[in-house]
Structure formats: C-alpha cells, structure tokens
Amino acid sequence: MKMMRHSVYILVQFLFLMVITHVEEERRVKRRTSQDEDDGSESEEERLRDQREREDLERNIRERDAAATRKLMDPKLSRKEEEEAIRRSKAFKEDDINSLRKVSRQEYLKKREQKKLEELRDEIEDEQYLFDGVKLTEAEYHELSYKKEIYELVKKRTEEDENMGEYKMPEAYDQEGVVDQEKRFAVALQRYRDPTAGDKMNPFAEQEAWEEHQIGKATLKFGSKNKKQTADDYQFVFEDQIEFIKASVMDGDKFDNDLPTESPETSKAKSELEKLQEDRKTLPIYPYRDDLLKAVEDFQVLVIVGETGSGKTTQIPQYLHEAGYTKHGKVGCTQPRRVAAMSVAARVSQEMGVKLGHEVGYSIRFEDCTSEKTVLKYMTDGMLLRELLGEPDLASYSVIMVDEAHERTVSTDILFGLVKDIARFRKDIKLLISSATLDAEKFSDFFDSAPIFKIPGRRYPVEIHYTKAPEADYLDAAIVTVLQIHVSQSPGDILVFLTGQEEIETAEEILKHRIKGFGTKIAELIICPIYANLPTELQAKIFEPTPEAARKVVLATNIAETSLTIDGIKYVIDPGFCKMKSYNPRTGMESLLVTPISKASANQRAGRSGRTGPGKCFRLYTAYNYYTELDDNTPPEIQRTNLASVVLSLKSLGIHDLINFDFMDPPPAEALLKALELLFALSALNKLGELTKVGRRMAEFPLDPMLSKMIVASDKYKCSDEVISISAMLSVGNSIFYRPKDKQVHADNARMNFHTGNVGDHIALMKVYNSWRETNYSTQWCYENYIQVRSMKRARDVRDQLEGLLERVEIELTSNLNDLEAIKKAITSGFFPHSARLQKNGSYRTVKHPQTVYIHPSSGLAQVLPRWVVYHELVLTTKEYMRQVTELKPDWLVEIAPHYYQMKDVEDPGSKKMPKGQEDKRVK
DNA sequence: GAGCACTGC
Numbered sequence: 001m002k003m004m005r006h007s008v009y010i011l012v013q014f015l016f017l018m019v020i021t022h023v024e025e026e027r028r029v030k031r032r033t034s035q036d037e038d039d040g041s042e043s044e045e046e047r048l049r050d051q052r053e054r055e056d057l058e059r060n061i062r063e064r065d066a067a068a069t070r071k072l073m074d075p076k077l078s079r080k081e082e083e084e085a086i087r088r089s090k091a092f093k094e095d096d097i098n099s100l101r102k103v104s105r106q107e108y109l110k111k112r113e114q115k116k117l118e119e120l121r122d123e124i125e126d127e128q129y130l131f132d133g134v135k136l137t138e139a140e141y142h143e144l145s146y147k148k149e150i151y152e153l154v155k156k157r158t159e160e161d162e163n164m165g166e167y168k169m170p171e172a173y174d175q176e177g178v179v180d181q182e183k184r185f186a187v188a189l190q191r192y193r194d195p196t197a198g199d200k201m202n203p204f205a206e207q208e209a210w211e212e213h214q215i216g217k218a219t220l221k222f223g224s225k226n227k228k229q230t231a232d233d234y235q236f237v238f239e240d241q242i243e244f245i246k247a248s249v250m251d252g253d254k255f256d257n258d259l260p261t262e263s264p265e266t267s268k269a270k271s272e273l274e275k276l277q278e279d280r281k282t283l284p285i286y287p288y289r290d291d292l293l294k295a296v297e298d299f300q301v302l303v304i305v306g307e308t309g310s311g312k313t314t315q316i317p318q319y320l321h322e323a324g325y326t327k328h329g330k331v332g333c334t335q336p337r338r339v340a341a342m343s344v345a346a347r348v349s350q351e352m353g354v355k356l357g358h359e360v361g362y363s364i365r366f367e368d369c370t371s372e373k374t375v376l377k378y379m380t381d382g383m384l385l386r387e388l389l390g391e392p393d394l395a396s397y398s399v400i401m402v403d404e405a406h407e408r409t410v411s412t413d414i415l416f417g418l419v420k421d422i423a424r425f426r427k428d429i430k431l432l433i434s435s436a437t438l439d440a441e442k443f444s445d446f447f448d449s450a451p452i453f454k455i456p457g458r459r460y461p462v463e464i465h466y467t468k469a470p471e472a473d474y475l476d477a478a479i480v481t482v483l484q485i486h487v488s489q490s491p492g493d494i495l496v497f498l499t500g501q502e503e504i505e506t507a508e509e510i511l512k513h514r515i516k517g518f519g520t521k522i523a524e525l526i527i528c529p530i531y532a533n534l535p536t537e538l539q540a541k542i543f544e545p546t547p548e549a550a551r552k553v554v555l556a557t558n559i560a561e562t563s564l565t566i567d568g569i570k571y572v573i574d575p576g577f578c579k580m581k582s583y584n585p586r587t588g589m590e591s592l593l594v595t596p597i598s599k600a601s602a603n604q605r606a607g608r609s610g611r612t613g614p615g616k617c618f619r620l621y622t623a624y625n626y627y628t629e630l631d632d633n634t635p636p637e638i639q640r641t642n643l644a645s646v647v648l649s650l651k652s653l654g655i656h657d658l659i660n661f662d663f664m665d666p667p668p669a670e671a672l673l674k675a676l677e678l679l680f681a682l683s684a685l686n687k688l689g690e691l692t693k694v695g696r697r698m699a700e701f702p703l704d705p706m707l708s709k710m711i712v713a714s715d716k717y718k719c720s721d722e723v724i725s726i727s728a729m730l731s732v733g734n735s736i737f738y739r740p741k742d743k744q745v746h747a748d749n750a751r752m753n754f755h756t757g758n759v760g761d762h763i764a765l766m767k768v769y770n771s772w773r774e775t776n777y778s779t780q781w782c783y784e785n786y787i788q789v790r791s792m793k794r795a796r797d798v799r800d801q802l803e804g805l806l807e808r809v810e811i812e813l814t815s816n817l818n819d820l821e822a823i824k825k826a827i828t829s830g831f832f833p834h835s836a837r838l839q840k841n842g843s844y845r846t847v848k849h850p851q852t853v854y855i856h857p858s859s860g861l862a863q864v865l866p867r868w869v870v871y872h873e874l875v876l877t878t879k880e881y882m883r884q885v886t887e888l889k890p891d892w893l894v895e896i897a898p899h900y901y902q903m904k905d906v907e908d909p910g911s912k913k914m915p916k917g918q919e920d921k922r923v924k
Numbered sequence: 925g926a927g928c929a930c931t932g933c
Contacts, residue, residue, distance in 0.1 A: 336931065336932075337930095337931065337932080338931090338932080364932090364933095365932075365933055380931090380932060380933080381932075382931090382932040382933040383932085383933070385932090385933070386933060407931090409931065409932070410931090410932080411931090411932060411933080499929070500927090500928075500929060501928070501929090502927065502928090531928095531929080531930095532928095532929075532930065532931090533928070557929055557930075558930055559929080559930065559931095561930085562930080562931090563930070563931075578929060578930090579928090579929035579930090580929070580930095581929070581930085592928070592929065594929095637930095637931090645933085649933090701933090702932085702933035703933080733928080734927095734928050735928075739927090801933090856926070856927095857925040857926045857927090858925090858926065858927080858928095862925075862926095863925095875928090877926075877927070877928090878926070878927085879926085881926080883928095
C-alpha cells in the first residue's frame with residue numbers, strides 16, 4: 001500500500017513537471033506569435049517558416065505527451081489514469097459539443113478567437129502566480145491547482161481504500177496481485193472490435209488513431225498563440241454541465257437488518273424447505289399476517305397497499321391457504337404480465353414444497369400449468385377474463401386477488417366491474433385488490449369504501465434531483481448527465497429512460513463517440529440498449545453482471561419501468577417523456593405520440609434506482625415542471641384504446657347496458673358507440689345490440705373482432721388455413737421485419753421478395769409464414785430474411801391456438817392456397833369497414849367516414865397504388881397512414897356487406913371516362 | 925419514402 005501512495009506521489013510530480021515544461025514551451029510560442037502580431041506585416045515566407053517551427057514544436061509536445069500517456073497506462077496507476085483522462089477529456093469535449101449542437105464550427109472558433117484576444121489584451125504581465133517557486137500566469141496557475149486537486153482526490157481515495165482494508169484495482173480484470181494481461185486484452189478487444197472488420201486487423205488501430213488525433217488537437221492548444229485557452233476550456237466545460245438541485249428524498253421504508261442471523265453451519269443443516277420457511281418470516285409482511293387474515297375474515301373486499309418488496313404477491317395466497325380458504329375453492333391471483341405469473345407461481349411452489357402445477361399452478365395464454373389439485377392459481381388478468389366467459393360467477397374460486405391493480409390495464413379495469421358485481425351476489429367470495437399507495441383511496445371508493453390495509457415494503461431512499469432550468473434537448477442533456485455521473489459519482493449502474501428504439505440508437509451512437517473521446521484512460525462504460533423489439537439474444541446483455549470498475553448504462557424504453565428489473569441500478573436519468581398510444585374514436589385512428597409522463601410514472605422510474613441500495617434520480621426537468629405540469633396519473637388505458645374487443649367480450653358475458661357498466665373510469669361514450677357500430681356492421685350484434693350467432697363465434701377468438709370476423713368468414717371461402725396464418729401474423733403486430741439501421745437496404749430487399757406479384761401485404765405475410773413453415777421453422781432462414789424469430793414463434797403459437805379454436809366454433813380447416821381471390825374476399829369480409837379509394841393525387845379517401853389517408857411506405861403496394869384497398873389499421877404519425885394494405889374489387893364490398901355499402905358508394909364517377917390502358921397516368 | 929412505447933387474450 002505504501003508503494004501505491006509513493007507511486008501516486010511520483011506520478012503527480014511527473015504531471016507537474018509536464019505542465020511546467022508545457023508552460024515553458026508555450027511561452028516561447030507566445031513570444032513568437034506576439035511578435036508576429038506586433039509586426040503585422042510579415043511576409044508569406046516568414047509566416048510559413050513560423051508555421052513549420054510551430055508544427056515541429058507541437059509535434060514534440062505531442063510525442064512527449066504520448067509517451068506520458070503510455071506511462072500512464074501502467075495498470076497499477078489506473079485510478080490516476082482515470083483522473084488524468086477526465087482532465088484531458090474536458091479538452092476534447094468541445095468537439096463533441098460542437099458536432100452535437102450542430103453549431104457551425106467556424107463560427108464557434110471565430111467567437112472564441114475574439115474572446116481570447118480580448119483576454120490577452122487584458123492580461124497584465126506582472127500579475128503572475130507563484131507555484132513551487134515558478135512564476136506562472138493565471139491560466140497556468142489554475143492548471144496546476146487543478147492537478148493538485150486531483151492529487152488530493154487521489155490521495156483521499158487511496159486512504160479511503162486503505163481504510164476499507166483492501167485495495168482493488170479499478171480495471172479489475174486482474175486476479176489478486178497478478179496482472180492478467182490476457183483477460184484485459186480480451187475485454188478490450190471485445191470492446192473495440194469493429195464488427196465489419198476481420199480479425200486480422202488491429203482491433204485498436206482505429207482507437208489509437210483517434211486518440212492520437214485527439215491528443216494532437218489537445219496539445220495544439222498549448223502551442224497555439226491562444227494563450228488562455230486551457231482556462232477557457234474548463235470554463236466552457238463547466239458551462240455545459242447541467243446543474244441539478246437536490247430537491248427531495250423519496251423515503252425508503254425502514255426495516256430491520258438485524259433479523260436473527262444464523263451461523264452458516266446451522267442453516268446448512270436445515271433442509272431447503274425449512275430454510276425457505278425461515279426466509280418467509282423475514283419478509284416485511286410477516287408481522288402483519290394475523291391482522292391481515294382477520295381483516296380478510298371481517299371484510300369481503302380489502303384494498304391492500306403493499307410497496308414493492310413486501311412479499312404480498314407470494315405470501316398472501318399462502319396465508320389464505322394456511323387459514324383454510326382453499327377448502328371451499330381456489331385462490332386466484334392475477335398479474336398483468338405473463339412472466340410475473342410464471343415466476344411467482346414457481347417461487348410459491350418452492351416455498352410450499354410442492355411441484356409446480358400441482359397445488360400451486362399458473363395459467364397464461366398458450367400455457368396452462370394447473371391441475372385438479374391446484375388451489376393457488378396465478379394467472380394473467382386477461383386469462384381470468386377468459387375464464388369468466390365459461391364461469392361467470394367464478395364458482396370455483398373462494399378468493400380473487402387482483403395484484404398490481406394500479407397499472408390499470410384494460411383487463412384489470414374490466415375485472416373490477418365484474419368482480420364487484422360478483423361480490424354482490426356471492427357473499428362467500430373474498431376480494432383483495434392490491435395497489436400502490438397513491439391510488440388506494442380511489443380503489444377503496446370504487447369498492448364501496450372497502451378498508452385499506454397497508455403493508456410496508458423494503459425500499460431504499462432515493463435522492464431526487466431536478467435541473468435548475470428546463471433543458472431544451474433532453475437527449476443531449478441525458479447524455480451529458482450520463483457522462484457527468486460516470487466521471488463524478490461512485491460506482492453503480494445508470495438507467496436512462498428514453499422514448500423509443502430510434503432515440504435509443506442515436507443515444508448509443510453519441511455516447512460511444514464521446515466515450516472514445518475519453519480514450520482508454522477512463523473506467524469502462526458499457527452501453528446496453530433495451531426495448532421490446534430488440535432481439536432476445538441482444539437483450540440478455542443487460543442482465544450480465546457489470547465487471548468491477550466498469551459501469552453499465554442501460555438505455556431503456558418504458559419496458560424498464562414495470563416489465564423488467566435490472567439489478568445494480570443506482571442512478572436513474574429521467575427525461576420525463578414516453579410514447580403513449582391514443583385512440584381517436586371519431587376517425588378510428590391510433591397515434592403514438594411522445595408525451596410527458598405522469599407523476600406516478602416519474603416516481604416509479606425514480607424507484608428503480610433504490611432496489612439494491614440507496615439511489616439517485618436525475619430528472620431532466622425542473623421541480624416546478626414536476627409539480628405544475630405533470631398529471632398525477634397516466635389516463636387508464638381503457639380511455640385511450642379501441643374498444644371493439646372489450647365490447648364484444650362484455651356482450652358475450654351477458655352485459656348489455658354498456659353505458660351504465662360499472663367502470664372505475666368510464667371510457668368516452670363516443671368510443672363505446674364506435675365499437676358498437678363496428679360490431680353491428682360485422683353482424684356480431686343485431687339491431688337490438690344483442691349478440692348474434694356470428695358474434696358468439698367471434699368472441700371465442702382472442703383477437704380483434706375484425707380479425708375474428710375474417711376467420712369466421714373464411715369458412716365460406718374454404719381458406720381457413722391461410723386466413724388463420726394471416727390473422728396470427730397480423731396479431732403479433734409490426735415487429736416481424738427486423739430493420740437494423742445499418743442494413744436497411746438489405747432488409748428492405750429481403751422484405752420485397754415476399755411482395756412479388758403485388759399481392760398485397762396480407763398475402764405477403766402469409767407467404768412469410770408459409771415459407772418459414774417450409775423451412776421447418778428455421779431460425780437461420782429468419783436471419784437471412786431479416787425476420788424476427790421471436791415474432792414468428794409467437795405467430796406460430798397464436799396460429800396453433802386459433803387452429804384449436806376452429807374446432808370449437810365448427811369451422812373446418814381447409815386450405816385453398818392458390819385461390820388468392822377467395823383469401824382476399826375473406827379478408828374483405830372482416831375489414832370491409834376499412835376500405836379506401838384512390839384519389840387523383842395519389843392519396844386515398846376512406847369510403848364510409850371520408851378522410852384522406854395514405855399507404856404506409858413500408859407497404860408492398862406503396863408504389864403500386866391500386867384503385868381500391870382494404871387496410872388493417874390506420875395510424876397517425878407524420879401523415880395518416882394505412883398499414884397492411886390489400887387490393888380489392890369494389891363490387892366485393894356490395895357483395896359481402898350489402899348492409900354497409902350500396903352501389904352508389906362504390907361507383908366511381910371518374911373511372912367511366914377513363915380508358916383502361918391509361919390508368920397509370922392517373923397518378924401524376 | 926416512413927419509423928413501431930408497453931402489455932394481454
């Protein structure tokens with residue numbers, strides 16, 4: 001350890017020397033240049049010679065600097081190395097800022113030049129500073145003071161580490177005491193390997209060249225005639241930093257860590273099960289067990305406020321089981337997500353020492369892991385809704401627990417209304433609604449003032465920081481903040497919330513570029529992007545443990561807000577935005593817009609930093625913004641979505657009076673009417689609003705009603721095989737084609753292969769599915785065709801499920817692969833309300849509720865522009881786009897939906913005058 | 925020639 005400190009000292013001295021030598025040389029240059037300035041009339045030759053000399057000088061400095069850098073690279077000194085890199089990087093930063101802010105570089109340099117000149121004039125020769133007996137100018141003095149500061153810092157850290165007992169090498173790929181050069185190299189290699197270059201190439205070549213260049217630039221400043229540059233640089237850097245104000249601390253819940261701890265020997269002697277039972281008693285909920293059971297006995301409905309980590313999801317059902325509630329029926333617990341249902345069930349079965357699927361089971365789509373013996377059943381909320389179709393009074397359940405109710409998914413919202421109703425006529429059923437703190441009152445009010453039962457959780461305090469002033473460019477601000485944290489805060493991973501894939505990709509690019517500016521002299525920063533559409537193998541990266549001395553920065557969408565938790569996050573950066581889907585019932589158009597988040601959401605994000613220890617959250621907006629401009633809660637999904645399938649489910653549950661259905665937050669009446677209107681058009685409902693036979697069959701399918709109708713209609717056209725493939729592909733949505741930024745052309749070409757013959761997007765999707773099936777569901781084939789394997793597997797699952805359901809509604813599985821017209825007619829039977837006609841200017845006009853729309857450029861028909869089309873959905877992005885388009889013949893509309901279209905709707909006044917051969921001239 | 929937050933049945 002003493003050696004460490006000694007070498008620290010040597011290094012700092014070395015640094016001092018270096019700077020002093022710099023200073024000397026700089027002065028020489030300065031003398032030269034000021035002479036030039038005085039002279040004013042230097043000849044071209046003199047100027048050139050001067051320049052050469054200066055260049056020589058600069059090269060010398062640069063070389064020496066490079067040597068110093070190499071010396072700095074000694075692995076034992078990497079802490080200092082880091083500090084040095086920080087200093088150095090501040091000088092590099094200017095470039096990044098320029099390129100980022102897109103300020104004209106010339107303009108910037110000119111301004112700076114002016115400022116320098118002014119400062120030079122102001123400089124008074126006599127005003128010099130003394131440092132170690134050497135006379136210095138102010139700038140030089142600051143430079144050295146800064147170094148000294150670093151020295152102090154390093155010293156302090158070393159001492160701290162000493163006190164901790166063990167000093168760990170920052171770049172700790174090394175074993176104790178031994179430098180594992182190979183390991184280091186492997187890590188570095190992985191970091192810098194250019195995916196496009198072969199292994200033969202020097203993996204560091206690019207990095208080296210760049211560093212060289214940057215060092216050159218940095219030293220150039222010492223040698224240039226602009227004297228006070230160094231000081232100015234720092235000022236500039238500091239100006240760029242974002243100032244945060246620590247405004248509040250989100251309290252962690254207090255909990256004892258001094259629970260009876262046992263020596264390892266005794267716990268080893270115990271069986272696995274006993275140990276788990278012991279663990280259960282350490283959960284915060286345990287002391288409340290008896291009170292809770294008493295409350296459940298006394299009241300039919302109970303709202304439970306349990307913070308994360310309280311153990312409510314795993315324990316409450318077990319307590320109920322132990323108290324004998326399962327004798328008269330199952331205990332059902334709903335979760336908003338599949339993985340949650342699965343993993344919780346697995347955990348509970350372990351704790352109870354039973355096999356998963358026996359007493360404890362779970363039920364999710366595509367996977368029913370329950371048996372006759374099952375008494376504790378975890379399931380997704382949508383699954384319980386499906387079960388309600390077959391068992392409207394939930395007779396086999398004695399307790400229903402709706403977990404994570406505050407998330408307010410469409411399914412939970414509907415469940416609320418239904419279970420409230422069931423509880424009224426089934427006095428023996430118990431309801432537990434678990435939610436977050438904020439909404440508890442609201443839930444209690446909804447359930448006729450049900451009592452609220454609070455359970456503390458385990459959470460660490462989180463410091464909340466706001467910016468001092470609003471940030472104009474939140475992406476840039478987020479990146480700056482990441483770097484700020486990286487160089488100034490103690491170890492711990494960073495989580496940044498961004499809005500979408502594109503933003504994450506740009507942020508990643510900029511960050512990588514900037515890190516290069518820091519060179520190899522700074523602790524490693526591992527960038528992990530995460531969004532739902534990212535291929536699974538790339539997603540796994542975020543769960544890998546961060547190597548010591550490195551820092552992980554996770555760039556995530558909202559997916560990290562609820563759906564997945566990442567260990568080791570200590571810092572959260574919250575720009576305050578997310579993409580939110582909204583639905584306009586009047587036009588039937590969906591849009592996905594970047595919107596400010598709600599307070600609830602902001603707090604949820606902040607909480608993500610306090611899971612494994614005290615955390616910090618940096619909000620890129622002001623405290624004022626937070627209090628005045630953010631809504632308390634995000635509007636529940638049911639108020640901003642297409643209700644067609646909701647209405648169909650409710651109707652098939654026998655609920656006719658939808659306007660008076662007991663919604664906790666009723667959706668807009670207009671949206672309900674629109675849904676009813678659509679279902680009537682699809683003949684799922686009759687004129688009285690009652691479910692028809694067609695409607696009953698449609699409700700069997702867990703799909704959008706238009707897709708269900710398409711399947712029901714396919715019976716008539718004898719092409720159910722093809723149509724369920726298309727339905728499955730459409731229902732997995734728009735994540736089938738993978739389109740990486742750097743290979744867009746290839747991806748587009750691959751996609752266009754499926755569009756040969758201008759068959760339309762629906763048939764193209766079918767071709768994709770069939771081709772994949774022909775290759776025996778090959779993963780390789782997916783890669784070759786830029787198709788996401790995950791989506792295809794999902795499509796296969798959906799298709800299998802649909803195939804099973806066909807039997808239930810008595811539709812024969814028939815294939816009619818070559819009769820495209822039949823398939824298109826089946827599509828039209830489901831999607832006739834979504835028809836559009838070409839206009840003269842290349843845009844389209846929807847037929848029934850006229851509005852101007854366009855074919856989405858990703859469609860195979862975007863260039864073809866057929867005269868009549870049906871579309872799958874309408875989305876508002878930059879324009880009103882139709883996604884997934886297929887051509888149709890107008891008379892089909894009258895043939896298939898005579899109640900919806902009349903001849904006058906589909907007659908084209910312009911077309912009669914236009915000769916057939918000139919159709920293509922119609923568009924420009 | 926545009927861009928797709930996240931779930932769920």
